[in-house]
Amino acid sequence: MRFPPSFLDEIRDRVPISSVIGTRVSFDRKKTNAAKGDFWACCPFHGEKTPSFHCEDRKGRYHCFGCGVSGDHFRFLTELEGVSFPEAVARIADMAGVPMPVMDAEQQRREEKRGTLYDVMEMAAAFFEEQLQASGGAKARSYLRDRGLNAQTQAIFRIGYAPEGRNILKQYLASKGATREQIEACGLVVHGEGIAVSYDRFRDRIMFPITDNRDRVIAFGGRAMSPDAPAKYLNSPETELFHKGRVLYNMARARRAAQAQNGEEAKPVIAVEGYMDVIALAQAGFNEVVAPLGTALTEEQMALLWRISPEPVLCFDGDQAGLRAAYRAVDTGLPNLQPGKSLAFALLPEGKDPDDLVKEQGAAAFRAVLQEAKPLAEMLWLRETAGGNFETPERRAELDARLRSHVARIRDESVKHYYGQHMREKSQSFFGPKWGRRNAEKRGGFGTKAGARTSFGRNSGFGQAPSSQASDGVTRSAIVQGGGAAPSLREATIVLTLINHPRLIDENFDRVATLELSHTGLAALLGAVLDVIASQLAEDGKTVRKWLNDNGFAQLLDDLEQAVRRARLWPATLLAAEDDAREALKQAMHLQLRARTLHKELRAVEEALSEDASDEVFARFLDIQNEIRKADATEALIEGFGLSSGRPAGGF
Numbered sequence: 278m279r280f281p282p283s284f285l286d287e288i289r290d291r292v293p294i295s296s297v298i299g300t301r302v303s304f305d306r307k308k309t310n311a312a313k314g315d316f317w318a319c320c321p322f323h324g325e326k327t328p329s330f331h332c333e334d335r336k337g338r339y340h341c342f343g344c345g346v347s348g349d350h351f352r353f354l355t356e357l358e359g360v361s362f363p364e365a366v367a368r369i370a371d372m373a374g375v376p377m378p379v380m381d382a383e384q385q386r387r388e389e390k391r392g393t394l395y396d397v398m399e400m401a402a403a404f405f406e407e408q409l410q411a412s413g414g415a416k417a418r419s420y421l422r423d424r425g426l427n428a429q430t431q432a433i434f435r436i437g438y439a440p441e442g443r444n445i446l447k448q449y450l451a452s453k454g455a456t457r458e459q460i461e462a463c464g465l466v467v468h469g470e471g472i473a474v475s476y477d478r479f480r481d482r483i484m485f486p487i488t489d490n491r492d493r494v495i496a497f498g499g500r501a502m503s504p505d506a507p508a509k510y511l512n513s514p515e516t517e518l519f520h521k522g523r524v525l526y527n528m529a530r531a532r533r534a535a536q537a538q539n540g541e542e543a544k545p546v547i548a549v550e551g552y553m554d555v556i557a558l559a560q561a562g563f564n565e566v567v568a569p570l571g572t573a574l575t576e577e578q579m580a581l582l583w584r585i586s587p588e589p590v591l592c593f594d595g596d597q598a599g600l601r602a603a604y605r606a607v608d609t610g611l612p613n614l615q616p617g618k619s620l621a622f623a624l625l626p627e628g629k630d631p632d633d634l635v636k637e638q639g640a641a642a643f644r645a646v647l648q649e650a651k652p653l654a655e656m657l658w659l660r661e662t663a664g665g666n667f668e669t670p671e672r673r674a675e676l677d678a679r680l681r682s683h684v685a686r687i688r689d690e691s692v693k694h695y696y697g698q699h700m701r702e703k704s705q706s707f708f709g710p711k712w713g714r715r716n717a718e719k720r721g722g723f724g725t726k727a728g729a730r731t732s733f734g735r736n737s738g739f740g741q742a743p744s745s746q747a748s749d750g751v752t753r754s755a756i757v758q759g760g761g762a763a764p765s766l767r768e769a770t771i772v773l774t775l776i777n778h779p780r781l782i783d784e785n786f787d788r789v790a791t792l793e794l795s796h797t798g799l800a801a802l803l804g805a806v807l808d809v810i811a812s813q814l815a816e817d818g819k820t821v822r823k824w825l826n827d828n829g830f831a832q833l834l835d836d837l838e839q840a841v842r843r844a845r846l847w848p849a850t851l852l853a854a855e856d857d858a859r860e861a862l863k864q865a866m867h868l869q870l871r872a873r874t875l876h877k878e879l880r881a882v883e884e885a886l887s888e889d890a891s892d893e894v895f896a897r898f899l900d901i902q903n904e905i906r907k908a909d910a911t912e913a914l915i916e917g918f919g920l921s922s923g924r925p926a927g928g929f
Contacts, residue, residue, distance in 0.1 A: 280366055284378055288366070289350055291373035293334040297350050301357060301536070302330070321357055321536055322346045323587045323617070324543030340900075344587060344617055347900060359490035359528070359584055390462070394518055397455045397463050398494040404449050405437025405484040405497075414438040416502060417483050424553065425636055430560045434527075435486045439479035439499060446477045464496070464513040482511065485526070485552045487519070487570065492529045495519045498552055498570065510551075512570055522575040525567040525582070527555045532585050534564035545621070546585040547647070548574065549592050549631050550602070557632040561640040573605045576613065579620075588619050590650050595625035604660050607653060611683060614653070614692045621650040654696060657683060658703050673708065680704075691874050698788060766844055767872075768794050771865050772803050773837045774849040776825070777818040778858045779810055788866055793873045802833070818851050875901060 295304070295316045305328040308317035314334030319325050320341040332339035340347040348356065354365035370377050408414050409431075417438040421431060439446065450460050461468050461475065468475035482499030489495045496513035513519055525531075525548070537543040547566045549555060558566045565585075569578055574591070582589040591606050593599035603622050610620045623646050625634060635643050651659075661680060667673045680700045687693040775782050775789065782789055789807070794800040809824050825834055841849045848854075848861035882898045 280363075280378060284375075285351075285366070288369045288373040288375050289337050291375065292350065292369055294332050294337050294339060294350050294353075295334050296372065297353055297369065298332050298339060319537055320344060320346070321543075322584075324537060324545075326542065347897075356584055358532070359581060364491075391517060393459055394463055394516070395493050395495075397450060397459050397465075398496075398518065400450060400453055400455065401446060401463070401465055401497070402435055402437065402484075402486045402494045404446060405439055405486075406435055407437075408440055409436065409438040409483075413440050420483065420502065424557075424632075426556060426560065430556060433559070434556050436556075437484040437486070439477065439482045439484050441481040443476040443480065446479070447475065462517060464516045464519070478513070479511065481506075487513070487524060487526055488529055489518075489524065490529050490532070495524070496521075496570075498526070500552075510571060521570050521572065523577040523581075524570060525578055526552055526570060527559075527567050528581060530559075531565045531567045535585050543586070546582055546589045547592055547623075548582060548589055550594055550599070551630075554631040557635055558643065561635040561643065563640070563643065573602060574609055576609055579606075579610055579613065583618055587617050588621050590621045590623050590647060592623040592625065592631060592646070594630040595627045599625065599630075603656060607656050607660060610653060611657070612686045612688050614687055614696075615689050616691055620653045622653070622656045623647050623650040654699050658700070662707070667708065673704075677704065690877065691870060694788065694870065701786070765796065766840065766846075767865055767869055768796055768799050769837050770841055770844075770846050770849045771862065771869060772799050772806075773834075773841055774858050774862045774865070775803065776806055776821055776834070777849065777851040777853070778855055778862075779806075779818060779821050780855065781859055781862055782807070782810055784859070785862070785866070788870075792866070792869065794869075795873075802830070805830075822851070 293314065295311075295314065298316070298318070298321075302318040302321050304311075305317045305319075308328055309315065316332045316334075317328040318330045318332075319328050320330035320343055322330075322341060323344040325343050329343040330339065330341045338347065338349055339353060346356070350369050351362060351365040354360050354368060355362055360368070367377060409417055421436065426436070447460060447466055450465070451457075457475075460466055465478055466475040467478050479497060479499040481502050483502065485498040485500070486494045487496040487498060496516070496519035498513075499511045501509050501511070512521060515521060531546055535544045535546045544565045547558070547563065549558065549566055549568050551568055551571075555566045555568045567582070569575070579589075591603060593602045593606075603624070606620065606622075625631065625646060631643060634646070657680075661676060661683075665672070665676065667676060681697075684693060684696045684700060687696055771792070772794075789803075792803070794803065805825070806821060809821055822834060825831070838850065841847075846861070848857040853861075879898075879901045882901055
């Protein structure tokens, strides 16, 4: 339902945001100033040792300076606990002592229906628990003992048993006042066209209740006791309460276990394949474990994992099916990666699942598997190269094309940039440094020089000298006036550093080839420099400068040199030590990428504001503007230029 803004403002004003957040974190006594409503804590969204999470009662907002999360009362609950927005509003309203707005008739009817369905599901869970302990549950109890699950574990997970009869559960629920429509809506019976009389969906099965983020039973998974059953595992159908692709088994318990507590750091949430793996690991001391419900991980389920941990660990069985599941997870996760948000993959020994491993070798063996978890980038590389034959340039070019295609799917520009760089480095390490140049000559690829010419709009053939007349219209006046404004000092310094120290181009080719320069003239100049290097006409700064001087760029180079010298940015000059130039370039490129990313984010938020002028979007707008102001304040580029050689800033 939609809530009046005045109502949301009222309950926010009545409840200090510290009261909401204080239920989930311990505020740091040294940094917190409670009298001023200024609170600091270790971030509940990512693991850290020193407090960087800040909330301010006066503004009613929180922000983490470590992972960047921010929001208000409602967002804190929806993001951390996974509750819906209406549920978050209801909880804050209850804390404020303010009644919820009256819903219209349809909303009232739907909420009442959902409430009764939760009651019916709870009755069913209690019934299954009772049946497990009854005489008819002896076979199920024996099976659980054989699987090594003790009574305490069974009670924690509320494991039960569905007896064999076709109508036992239905009759029990009816005796407790549940209607036929409610029982059917919960998915507890099979009914519909062609079925004269509905019957219990779960029969002769060990039952695992599936709960939502508030520990309410919303569905069941049943493990067949009979070897002749058509399906070994059977889940509830989709219902008003249950949407299989949006739920993780054991989510609420795992979220609590993963959070930092009692002075310990936060733990990454672990995703395994099935119920029994979750339960066996919990009994072995790993409570931060979840499982999808019989399907591959969906994007919605990955989003749930990222609400708990910035880098969840996916742990699949040590067989071909488990490896295929891991590779599918790579494809699902890749587009959604963000700075500080990724996936890790723990690969089990061949033929083992987590349940087998902890039974046979104990908790230490599983902990060792987790410690060897591979990042997503490594899993992508393994998948694309495993068992491959790359003896010919054509096959290597095909691998290069596949990797570029996968990296291109990453939506975040910053992460995409670094993935491209990583894959080029892996290729050079795997095939040797000469391959990168050979493959570049063939078709271009991750940071190859041929690819750079294409990305900068050059169309001369590889190995041909760039025209001395700057055939694509690059002239001194165009470069000086590019875009109608003088180049920024940061961009001018980057380009001059690369001209004077061309070895750094090869070291950073992915980043240079994809570098975005706001000044079109400088971008064209950089393209000319890359062509000079790719054509093997120059290998050192003096030779590059000679070619540029001989071909009409002498005055421009002098202008850039004077601008950099006036700013005392001497590592960009020809006389600077290469180590100094390398460090300065690294920091300058980082600042450039950060600035370009912030401006893209600002444009996106400005567009969003035109459609949604909410407090949350406006706050994000202000946050980005503040970050841009900070970036602009560092236009002098880099603190500590020249430290490695000790040359003074003014020592030209």
